[in-house]
Amino acid sequence: xxxxxxxxxxxxxxxxxxxxxxxxxxxxxxxxxxxxxxxxxxxxxxxxxxxxxxxxxxxxxxxxxxxxxxxxxxxxxxxxxxxxxxxxxxxxxxxxxxxxxxxxxxxxxxxxxxxxxxxxxxxxxxxxxxxxxxxxxxxxxxxxxxxxxxxxxxxxxxxxxxxxxxxxxxxxxxxxxxxxxxxxxxxxxxxxxxxxxxxxxxxxxxxxxxxxxxxxxxxxxxxxxxxxxxxxxxxxxxxxxxxxxxxxxxxxxxxxxxxxxxxxxxxxxxxxxxxxxxxxxxxxxxxxxxxxxxxxxxxxxxxxxxxxxxxxxxxxxxxxxxxx
Numbered sequence: 001x002x003x004x005x006x007x008x009x010x011x012x013x014x015x016x017x018x019x020x021x022x023x024x025x026x027x028x029x030x031x032x033x034x035x036x037x038x039x040x041x042x043x044x045x046x047x048x049x050x051x052x053x054x055x056x057x058x059x060x061x062x063x064x065x066x067x068x069x070x071x072x073x074x075x076x077x078x079x080x081x082x083x084x085x086x087x088x089x090x091x092x093x094x095x096x097x098x099x100x101x102x103x104x105x106x107x108x109x110x111x112x113x114x115x116x117x118x119x120x121x122x123x124x125x126x127x128x129x130x131x132x133x134x135x136x137x138x139x140x141x142x143x144x145x146x147x148x149x150x151x152x153x154x155x156x157x158x159x160x161x162x163x164x165x166x167x168x169x170x171x172x173x174x175x176x177x178x179x180x181x182x183x184x185x186x187x188x189x190x191x192x193x194x195x196x197x198x199x200x201x202x203x204x205x206x207x208x209x210x211x212x213x214x215x216x217x218x219x220x221x222x223x224x225x226x227x228x229x230x231x232x233x234x235x236x237x238x239x240x241x242x243x244x245x246x247x248x249x250x251x252x253x254x255x256x257x258x259x260x261x262x263x264x265x266x267x268x269x270x271x272x273x274x275x276x277x278x279x280x281x282x283x284x285x286x287x288x289x290x291x292x293x294x295x296x297x298x299x300x301x302x303x304x305x306x307x308x309x310x311x312x313x314x315x316x317x318x319x320x321x322x323x324x
Contacts, residue, residue: 017222057202058130059188084109102155110285156292237305280306
């Protein structure tokens with residue numbers, strides 16, 4: 001039931017977003033409503049409203065009793081690095097140009113850990129998995145701003161009027177998404193160490209908030225999809241799927257097993273790692289190509305193909321995660 005439930009949330013969200021796009025382009029929804037801004041506000045609501053509540057409840061009642069859990073943030077970064085490196089290697093084998101190499105890098109590196117990753121860990125493995133998802137993602141945004149963006153910039157040309165490397169450090173220190181996430185994680189850990197018991201309503205609330213958050217994040221994806229660029233870069237998209245859904249999860253899960261993470265909480269941590277390592281390209285992978293004049297069509301095609309193949313991979317992921 002959890003598999004079909006998760007799939008239905010994504011499909012309904014994508015169809016809802018495409019439906020809004022059709023209604024807007026047909027003039028049925030007037031331009032005065034400003035759908036792009038409205039959908040953007042929905043994203044902010046999730047990232048600044050729902051996610052902090054979900055994370056607070058997850059860390060408050062979590063079992064932080066094994067020092068090996070602190071490998072999770074590093075494994076998260078390693079997952080992003082490995083995907084990016086393998087994508088660039090493929091681009092060089094295909095003799096793509098510099099801008100296309102940069103697009104492949106961001107498609108391989110940026111992963112949808114916070115949307116699809118959180119949703120399917122919650123549905124397949126339960127509320128206890130949320131805390132491990134948060135730990136795995138703890139350094140994700142820092143990696144993007146401090147490492148991935150400058151690397152992407154080196155593959156292209158910096159757009160006129162855009163700030164340089166110093167602006168990324170400033171953005172990290174002032175970005176509300178990063179600061180709120182880190183603050184909530186810290187508060188949750190402190191509550192976990194205190195004598196206060198986690199209220200039962202957090203678990204009930206998460207059964208509604210996690211699917212709703214996923215829907216509100218997927219709908220803008222459906223609205224912004226550009227389906228007419230897929231055929232031009234189908235080989236690159238298929239190669240990226242092999243990287244993201246096969247090579248990276250096998251390498252990261254195997255490495256995690258040898259670190260002893262498979263022994264923690266009856267294998268739950270290893271299952272979370274496997275699911276998160278097998279997530280598709282994130283929608284944020286479309287941002288660096290616009291900033292640094294990389295191949296935007298290639299990045300967009302990779303993102304669409306990756307997201308689409310996720311639907312085909314879900315039964316396999318569900319099966320494998322219950323074998324671990």
